Amino acid sequence: MTKSILFVGVGGQGIILASKILTEGLVKFGYDVKMSEVHGMAQRGGSVTTQVRFGEKVYSPLIGVGEADVLVAFEKVEAARWISYLKEGGNLIVNDYEIYSMPVLIGQEQYPENVIEELKSKVENVKIFNAAEAAQNIGNIKTQNIVLLGALIKALGLENLDWEGIIKENLPEKMQDENIKALKFGMNI
Amino acid sequence: MKRIMSGNEAIARGAYEAGCTVAAAYPGTPSTEILENTALYKEIYSEWSPNEKVAVEVACGASIAGARSICAMKHVGLNVAADPMFTMAYEGVNGGLIIITADDPGMHSSQNEQDNRYYAPHAKVAMVEPSDSQECKDFVKYAFEISEKFDTVVLFRITTRIAHSKSIVELKERCEVGVKEYKKDIEKYIMIPAHSRVKHYEVEERLLRLQEYSNNCPLNRIEWGDKRIGIITSGISYQYAKEVFGENASYLKIGMSYPLPDKMIKKFAKAVDKVYIIEENDPYLETYVKSLGIECIGKEFIPICGELNPDIIRRALLPVKEKNIYRVDIKVPSRPPVLCPGCPHRGLFFAISRYKDIIATSDIGCYTLGMMPPLNVADAMICMGASISAGVGFKKAAEKAGRDSKVFGIIGDSTFFHSGITGLIDAVYNNAPIVTVILDNRITGMTGHQDNPGTGRTLMGEEAPIIDIEKIVKAVGIKDENIRVVDPYNLEETQRAVDDAYKAVEPFVIITKQPCTLIKEVQKRRFNMYCKVEDERCKKCKACLRIGCPAITFKNGKIAIERSMCNGCTLCMQVCKFDAIEKVGE
Numbered sequence A: 001m002t003k004s005i006l007f008v009g010v011g012g013q014g015i016i017l018a019s020k021i022l023t024e025g026l027v028k029f030g031y032d033v034k035m036s037e038v039h040g041m042a043q044r045g046g047s048v049t050t051q052v053r054f055g056e057k058v059y060s061p062l063i064g065v066g067e068a069d070v071l072v073a074f075e076k077v078e079a080a081r082w083i084s085y086l087k088e089g090g091n092l093i094v095n096d097y098e099i100y101s102m103p104v105l106i107g108q109e110q111y112p113e114n115v116i117e118e119l120k121s122k123v124e125n126v127k128i129f130n131a132a133e134a135a136q137n138i139g140n141i142k143t144q145n146i147v148l149l150g151a152l153i154k155a156l157g158l159e160n161l162d163w164e165g166i167i168k169e170n171l172p173e174k175m176q177d178e179n180i181k182a183l184k185f186g187m188n189i
Numbered sequence B: 001m002k003r004i005m006s007g008n009e010a011i012a013r014g015a016y017e018a019g020c021t022v023a024a025a026y027p028g029t030p031s032t033e034i035l036e037n038t039a040l041y042k043e044i045y046s047e048w049s050p051n052e053k054v055a056v057e058v059a060c061g062a063s064i065a066g067a068r069s070i071c072a073m074k075h076v077g078l079n080v081a082a083d084p085m086f087t088m089a090y091e092g093v094n095g096g097l098i099i100i101t102a103d104d105p106g107m108h109s110s111q112n113e114q115d116n117r118y119y120a121p122h123a124k125v126a127m128v129e130p131s132d133s134q135e136c137k138d139f140v141k142y143a144f145e146i147s148e149k150f151d152t153v154v155l156f157r158i159t160t161r162i163a164h165s166k167s168i169v170e171l172k173e174r175c176e177v178g179v180k181e182y183k184k185d186i187e188k189y190i191m192i193p194a195h196s197r198v199k200h201y202e203v204e205e206r207l208l209r210l211q212e213y214s215n216n217c218p219l220n221r222i223e224w225g226d227k228r229i230g231i232i233t234s235g236i237s238y239q240y241a242k243e244v245f246g247e248n249a250s251y252l253k254i255g256m257s258y259p260l261p262d263k264m265i266k267k268f269a270k271a272v273d274k275v276y277i278i279e280e281n282d283p284y285l286e287t288y289v290k291s292l293g294i295e296c297i298g299k300e301f302i303p304i305c306g307e308l309n310p311d312i313i314r315r316a317l318l319p320v321k322e323k324n325i326y327r328v329d330i331k332v333p334s335r336p337p338v339l340c341p342g343c344p345h346r347g348l349f350f351a352i353s354r355y356k357d358i359i360a361t362s363d364i365g366c367y368t369l370g371m372m373p374p375l376n377v378a379d380a381m382i383c384m385g386a387s388i389s390a391g392v393g394f395k396k397a398a399e400k401a402g403r404d405s406k407v408f409g410i411i412g413d414s415t416f417f418h419s420g421i422t423g424l425i426d427a428v429y430n431n432a433p434i435v436t437v438i439l440d441n442r443i444t445g446m447t448g449h450q451d452n453p454g455t456g457r458t459l460m461g462e463e464a465p466i467i468d469i470e471k472i473v474k475a476v477g478i479k480d481e482n483i484r485v486v487d488p489y490n491l492e493e494t495q496r497a498v499d500d501a502y503k504a505v506e507p508f509v510i511i512t513k514q515p516c517t518l519i520k521e522v523q524k525r526r527f528n529m530y531c532k533v534e535d536e537r538c539k540k541c542k543a544c545l546r547i548g549c550p551a552i553t554f555k556n557g558k559i560a561i562e563r564s565m566c567n568g569c570t571l572c573m574q575v576c577k578f579d580a581i582e583k584v585g586e
Helices: A013-030 A076-085 A117-123 A131-137 A142-158 A161-169 A173-187 B008-015 B033-038 B052-065 B075-091 B116-123 B134-150 B158-166 B193-216 B235-245 B260-272 B284-291 B309-318 B344-354 B368-372 B387-400 B411-429 B467-473 B490-501 B520-524 B543-547 B571-575
Strands: A005-010 A034-037 A049-056 A068-073 A086-095 A125-129 B002-008 B022-025 B045-048 B069-074 B098-102 B126-128 B151-157 B165-170 B222-225 B230-232 B250-254 B255-260 B274-278 B357-362 B406-412 B436-440 B483-486 B508-513 B532-533 B551-553 B560-563 B583-584
Touching: A005 A013, A005 A142, A005 A161, A013 A034, A013 A049, A013 A142, A013 A161, A013 B002, A013 B116, A034 B158, A034 B436, A049 A076, A049 A117, A068 A076, A068 A142, A076 A086, A076 A117, A076 B165, A076 B193, A076 B411, A086 A117, A086 A142, A117 B126, A125 A142, A131 A142, A142 A161, A142 A173, A161 A173, B002 B008, B002 B134, B008 B033, B008 B069, B008 B098, B008 B134, B008 B151, B008 B158, B008 B165, B022 B033, B022 B052, B033 B045, B033 B069, B052 B069, B052 B075, B069 B075, B075 B098, B075 B151, B075 B193, B098 B116, B098 B134, B098 B158, B116 B255, B116 B467, B126 B134, B134 B151, B134 B165, B134 B193, B151 B158, B158 B165, B193 B255, B193 B260, B222 B406, B230 B235, B230 B260, B230 B284, B235 B250, B235 B274, B235 B309, B235 B508, B250 B260, B260 B284, B274 B284, B344 B368, B344 B436, B344 B490, B344 B508, B344 B571, B357 B368, B357 B387, B368 B406, B387 B411, B411 B436, B411 B467, B436 B467, B436 B490, B467 B483, B467 B508, B483 B490, B483 B560, B490 B508, B490 B571, B532 B560, B543 B551, B543 B571, B571 B583
Parallel strands: A005 A068, A068 A086, A086 A125, B022 B045, B022 B069, B069 B098, B098 B151, B126 B151, B230 B250, B230 B274, B357 B406, B406 B436, B436 B508, B483 B508
Antiparallel strands: A005 A049, A034 A049, A034 B165, B002 B165, B126 B255, B222 B250, B532 B583, B551 B560
């Protein structure tokens, strides 16, 4: 069975690193994996998505509409933007965190107020929490990506694999402790 | 050993394993990481060239000297480099020569969607197309062999989804092939008309031999499944087709896509009931298959525009069961790309935006984003280097029409080296009183920080002379009094330069100097610097929002600056009339 995961968020939130760690882990644990990322024009502040597919044999690196088993949104309005990609009955993981886009900042567009309520009312399997705040409590807001990765690993039922080892292999030593803490926090939500 | 690699990493690995010794490129998404990775192998000399034409020429020279060589570029880069490629197709090679074109279906970061497969028949060179990372690596080896066996340049065509998606690759050891002997041979390597006329016959004859090879090579293969549907496909489209049809179809997977395997195609078509051509963008395969007199289904169902995916193929070729899709009843605000918080280009754009009658011809780079609200600076953007030369043309036409347009051509440092210099020479030579703005942020920004002739470092990490932009500007003939070098974080100084430029009646140049805020050392240096709003003094006039910085928000009736994003550039502070913003840290 091939599983498809779609990560969505804003440039600068660490989405590419989180999906890279996931991908490295899945390869290590014996899956065929394809991961796809597309750099947009902006390095900071623009939309970012990455896609990971794994299973016994994977052909396409791309996920279609209504096909993602898990949608991980690093920013809540991005969850709403990409919701049509979630498979019926799939898992939605949302970072209850706002980043205003330029049209919102300059008053051309509105940032919707009821994103969370709306998502909860439409999707059955939802997990919503503030990963940025959790990461800040751990000691570094930048680990919010790994908190979310932890929650994803739990949703996939892969928490028994050695993810700590994967984090150690992929991050410099001085960052490992707080990221392992972040991962554990995410897995326990 | 197995590793997960992007297509670009795998191409670099393939070059390494195949004994490649020279690699050259100008960075361009989605091709950039190929050279960043060849540079990790000390056996390969790797360089950032000033532009794609130079990169191809470096690889041509290395090939003639006897080295296996590659050069890499994005699709539009090959337009720049087409000149040497077309003639190298006549000269042939000594060491194998691969030109990689990374096309961008869907235009994730490009100005057009050209399908560079057509370059192969046009230049009469062999072409290969891998469909995943493993093939990227393997096909580089095949491509070198084809290049040397048939004495031809090989065009290696990938797309964004191949370049930037990762899949598993089995690594092998490097095979040292060394650098072949060079023997002087002017009839082969000097294309004066007398030599070229002979060569053209050889090229045509070579194409016939290549086609024979294409019919029998391992790069083209048939996978039999259900014979009611036969799919001819190449590149990433093969993976999408497999995803959709699995065992319910047979496949002719094309890996060598020029010359195309005519006999194989005929044999395959005869053995299946119905032929589908599944390919992204243009009907390249389809036109050829039809030219063989074979009926097939392709572009009447598969779109020409945009990137392909399994969903599109499914909807195009199979009866579709409508599935339930989640929808939310809220209006989701758009999130267009923006200049980063603390970006040094912002000051210049803000200064220009004060003049509503300026025509700004822009160029390819982060700074194209100056066109976005609230800055709204840019009227046209064509291709690398065109900001200055198109500015010259605009000015000349405006003069003819009796219009008093003030033209600013805006270009980055890397782009100036790439192909802006010639435009500036044109402005001086033909006396076009335009303003050229060179945004020198000491890096090639948008592709993710590659070194360039202005950074003082090479791709391989060695120190290099810093090419001095100001001296070039003087050398091409811009007068001293018409040059301003400014710090774009200093709004007053920048504004003064723009004001002077606005009034100038001769070719004028502004050089802004401040490094990209995302350079690691810059981030470290500015880590403790940030600006904050003093609530009591803030009159909520929102003037600070007009600079378009993503770190400044107006939320719950309050202006605030997000500390984690701010780098203390102080632009907001300088536009605030009420001294309500303070700088922290030094």
